[in-house]
Amino acid sequence: MAATPGADTASWRALREPARAYCTSMxxxxxxxxxxxxxxxxxxxxxxxxxxxxxxxxxxxxxxxxxxxxxxxxxxxxxxxxxxxxxxxxxxxxxxxxxxxxxxxxxxxxxxxxxxxxxxxxxxxxxxxxxxxxxxxxxxxxxxxxxxxxxxxxxxxxxxxxxxxxxxxxxxxxxxxxxxxxxxxxxxxxxxxxxxxxxxxxxxxxxxxxxxxxxxxxxxxxxxxxxxxxxxxxxxxxxxxxxxxxxxxxxxxxxxxxxxxxxxxxxxxxxxxxxxxxxxxxxxxxxxxxxxxxxxxxxxxxxxxxxxxxxxxxxxxxxxxxxxxxxxxxxxxxxxxxxxxxxxxxIEVQPVPDAPGAVPSPSNLPAALQLSAVRYRHGPHQADVLRGIDLTIGSGEMIALLGPSGGGKTTLGDILIGLIAPDQGMITVDGVPIADADARARWRRQIGYVPQDPFLFDRSLRENLLWAAPQADEAALWDALDQAEAAAFVRALPDGLETRAGDRGSRLSGGERQRLCLARALLRRPRLLVLDEATNALDRVVEQRMLQTLVRLRSRTTLILITHRLPVDLPVDAAYRLSDGHMTEHRA
Ligand SMILES: Nc1ncnc2c1ncn2[C@@H]1O[C@H](COP(=O)(O)OP(=O)(O)OP(=O)(O)O)[C@@H](O)[C@H]1O
Ligand SMILES: [Mg+2]
Incomplete structure (x- = not known):
């Protein structure tokens, strides 16, 4: 953030710009x-x-x-x-x-x-x-x-x-x-x-x-x-x-x-x-x-x-x-x-795209994605995190993304869900390029995302879930909780869905937070679901059950699983390893 003119550098000229802005607003x-x-x-x-x-x-x-x-x-x-x-x-x-x-x-x-x-x-x-x-x-x-x-x-x-x-x-x-x-x-x-x-x-x-x-x-x-x-x-x-x-x-x-x-x-x-x-x-x-x-x-x-x-x-x-x-x-x-x-x-000046406004039309089918020659770095003075990534993900596929810590997995996930734009290269959804901020914003309405650092608001669990899908009814809520392996523990809480989550979800265990975040993402009925280390706080049994449920959801959503440990019997369509900005196929 630009520094406020400091006390020592106070000059009458420095007053002019803010004074003018204030008077204009008046x-x-x-x-x-x-x-x-x-x-x-x-x-x-x-x-x-x-x-x-x-x-x-x-x-x-x-x-x-x-x-x-x-x-x-x-x-x-x-x-x-x-x-x-x-x-x-x-x-x-x-x-x-x-x-x-x-x-x-x-x-x-x-x-x-x-x-x-x-x-x-x-x-x-x-x-x-x-x-x-x-x-x-x-x-x-x-x-x-x-x-x-x-x-x-x-x-x-x-x-x-x-x-x-x-x-x-x-x-x-x-x-x-x-x-x-x-x-x-x-x-x-x-x-x-x-x-x-x-x-x-x-x-x-x-x-x-x-x-x-x-x-x-x-x-x-x-x-x-x-x-x-x-x-x-x-x-x-x-x-x-x-x-x-x-x-x-x-x-x-x-x-x-x-x-x-x-x-x-x-x-x-x-x-x-x-x-x-x-x-x-x-x-x-x-x-x-x-x-x-x-x-x-x-x-x-x-x-x-x-x-x-x-x-x-x-x-x-x-x-x-x-x-x-x-x-x-x-x-x-x-x-x-x-x-x-x-x-x-x-406020940033948005570049005018060559081909404006193209976005995949909302459909109920799982999304098909393609990245071509995607490069990205986090700042002008930083090295590339992604150095020319090519990736094709078919509709309804389940893809695993592995690699060392700091390898760029979360960054790639952010690009896939349209949160950040690649510096170079292109991302298409169902064959349509996601080229500008508006297209990215509209694409984000079709995705579900569970971040690496699961976040809950200090409100009731119900409000936390409905935040992602305000129209969802009671049946849909419990359905999503079921799929996320969260229904049983929510039912066991004295206040059930009305339980407050605490600051950033502090009244729940790490694994409970993760499952609620997954239920929230599922409630959106997303065409693409990105789980960034979303099961790492779960015990093996619960993780296995949850992943098997997700496998069954493939008719509804394409799934990207970012993880450090890939369960051996999980039927993924492909697994990739992201390291040093390059992607290679992962072999178990
Ligand atoms: N906001 C940021 N500003 C600057 N650098 C960043 C930022 N976010 C991430 N990085 C850097 O980008 C690189 C890739 O980070 P990323 O979070 O994508 O890795 P990751 O593969 O998800 O790692 P992990 O497995 O530890 O979650 C890291 O070197 C990280 O330090
Ligand atoms: Mg990460």
């Missing part, structure tokens, strides 16, 4: 939705501003200390002339209360809209990533660092939600600042400009803080990912670690990484708090200066000065929100960069 949520949210934010701020400005005539009427010149003075005079001084006060108080209620409704709609927006946005990122994962080729998937993917889909995407929410609130704060600032300017232009100039002095600090936010974000992505990996490995290897009394090593690594993350987080929070406190102090100072200037030099009417103070007192809140929004955006960008890198790793 824009993709729909212009109408965004416009609606902006309208709500604007309405909220305007209603707030109007309410505060209304304080001026209200205070004038309450304290009766002279009506100043200007529009607000004129408004007050008109109102008093129209309804009399007593009623004017009631009208103003009611108008003020009405505005408060209106603002509450607007803010409720606004906040609800914002939360829905940021959760939808994150769901899109997550959904997109899972879709890309599901669609990626096995070659790409097996190269993935599983822990990193898990971390990306849980933690990194989660940070997008948090960051998105803060960012939207930051944007909202900016609008609020502009609207409230405009109201303040209309009340006292010179004083407001002076206050804004004071606030601008904080900008260089903001830049430093943003840099620190980016560094902290990178630490959370990189170190957090490592810590997650350490834990995932710990859980996966728990039995082994316990058996070797090595669990403390894992715990130490986990604790050390946690400490690094904690130190970095604390340093960042410290910086944030220092800045926030400094900002509060400066704001209080500015308010004091304002008061002195307003009363001493500008001789402002106390009512106007009070409203102005209320207005300006509202500014630090949005200003802090704006700063936090910017920090949150920058802090989550390393997570965005990581998600983009992961996506790029999974």
């Amino acid at each position: 824009a993709a949520m729909g212009a109408r939705r965004i416009a609606g949210l902006i309208a709500l934010v604007l309405c909220g701020a305007t209603v707030e501003g109007v309410g505060i400005v209304l304080l001026v005539p209200l205070l004038l009427l309450v304290f009766g200390n002279g009506v100043p010149a200007g529009r607000l003075g004129a408004l007050t005079r008109h109102l008093v002339a129209a309804v009399g001084p007593g009623s004017a006060l009631s009208v103003l108080v009611l108008a003020f209360a009405g505005l408060v209620v209106l603002r509450a409704v607007i803010l409720w709609r606004r906040d609800r809209g914002l939360i829905a927006f940021s959760t939808d946005l994150v769901d899109r990122w997550r959904g997109d990533l899972v879709t890309v994962l599901a669609g990626a080729s096995w070659t790409r998937l097996r190269a993935l660092d599983r822990g990193k993917v898990e971390f990306a889909i849980t933690s990194d995407v989660g940070r997008l939600a948090q960051g998105g929410d803060r960012l939207l609130r930051g944007g909202m704060a900016l609008v609020q600042l502009i609207v409230l600032g405009a109201f303040a300017l209309s009340l006292a232009p010179a004083l407001t400009l002076a206050v804004l100039a004071l606030m601008a002095l904080a900008l260089p600090f903001a830049r430093r803080l943003l840099h620190a936010a980016w560094r902290q974000g990178a630490v959370m992505t990189i170190r957090g990912g490592r810590r997650h990996n350490a834990f995932a490995e710990f859980m996966a290897g728990l039995k082994l670690a316990k058996a070797h009394e090595a669990q403390d090593r894992y715990a130490e690594e986990f604790i050390a990484l946690s400490a690094e993350i904690r130190h970095s987080g604390l340093a960042y929070a410290d910086m944030q708090m220092r800045n926030a406190q400094a900002y509060q102090a400066i704001t209080a100072l500015a308010a004091a200066l304002l008061l002195l200037a307003g009363i001493g030099w500008l001789h402002m009417a106390p009512a106007v000065l009070s409203a102005l103070l209320v207005l300006l007192a509202r500014l630090p809140g949005p200003a802090v929100n704006l700063a936090q929004g910017a920090q949150s955006l920058v802090q989550m960008l390393p997570a965005v960069a990581e998600l983009i890198a992961l996506r790029q790793l999974l």
Whole structure:
């Protein structure tokens, strides 16, 4: 996976690409939705501003200390002339209360809209990533660092939600600042400009803080990912670690990484708090200066000065929100960069095949396969595992594949079932070349496969079986279990088919797992069945019985048996030995 730009290499340019991707994903949520949210934010701020400005005539009427010149003075005079001084006060108080209620409704709609927006946005990122994962080729998937993917889909995407929410609130704060600032300017232009100039002095600090936010974000992505990996490995290897009394090593690594993350987080929070406190102090100072200037030099009417103070007192809140929004955006960008890198790793440009789309039509007959001059290597810098394999397998044949460990048997099996594509050469099914990813995907729907490392989900045995063939009925389930020599032990379980398999099937023995995996594969009624060392955990008697059953299934499926020991009396049609990338006929 491409590395996230590290904390040390943080540069503003590195922010551009993830920031753009994030904004694009926001824009993709729909212009109408965004416009609606902006309208709500604007309405909220305007209603707030109007309410505060209304304080001026209200205070004038309450304290009766002279009506100043200007529009607000004129408004007050008109109102008093129209309804009399007593009623004017009631009208103003009611108008003020009405505005408060209106603002509450607007803010409720606004906040609800914002939360829905940021959760939808994150769901899109997550959904997109899972879709890309599901669609990626096995070659790409097996190269993935599983822990990193898990971390990306849980933690990194989660940070997008948090960051998105803060960012939207930051944007909202900016609008609020502009609207409230405009109201303040209309009340006292010179004083407001002076206050804004004071606030601008904080900008260089903001830049430093943003840099620190980016560094902290990178630490959370990189170190957090490592810590997650350490834990995932710990859980996966728990039995082994316990058996070797090595669990403390894992715990130490986990604790050390946690400490690094904690130190970095604390340093960042410290910086944030220092800045926030400094900002509060400066704001209080500015308010004091304002008061002195307003009363001493500008001789402002106390009512106007009070409203102005209320207005300006509202500014630090949005200003802090704006700063936090910017920090949150920058802090989550390393997570965005990581998600983009992961996506790029999974998406591959599919070559356009010369003869598109040909796939053997689904039939109930066992498949006939042919490999010609198949070459394969696992990576660009690795040696060929398969060096020109030619193989013909007739419909309904039973073939054994033997050879030393590392000889390429599993790799060849993966090619036969269409999981990976040969680098050179061709595979045909029923005479039709399986030439592109789409054809391989459709071919895979017709096969059954029991991997070397039998896997069960931590769900009921029934769910494990139905996973491969959701439509199968009870009779089909027991039929498959019978053929896989699993019916007897499943029946003997207290909960039968409802028994949970445990993590990766840990509540069952190795041989029981293998038999259930075989039953699952058989349930698909495959045209090709590949068993990769699928009987090596069974005792001889059970293995013999199972293989004899499989021999009888040859009218339904072609069978490839990858094994290290071929039972002598098994009537295979052919046996091959794969060694050093070459295939030869095997003689007992
Ligand atoms: N994902 C991979 N990346 C790189 N190399 C791989 C990968 N999978 C397998 N190999 C290498 O390819 C070679 C063939 O592996 P393969 O699993 O096909 O052997 P095998 O015959 O099935 O062995 P075994 O009998 O031990 O199961 C081995 O040298 C192995 O190290
Ligand atoms: Mg193998």
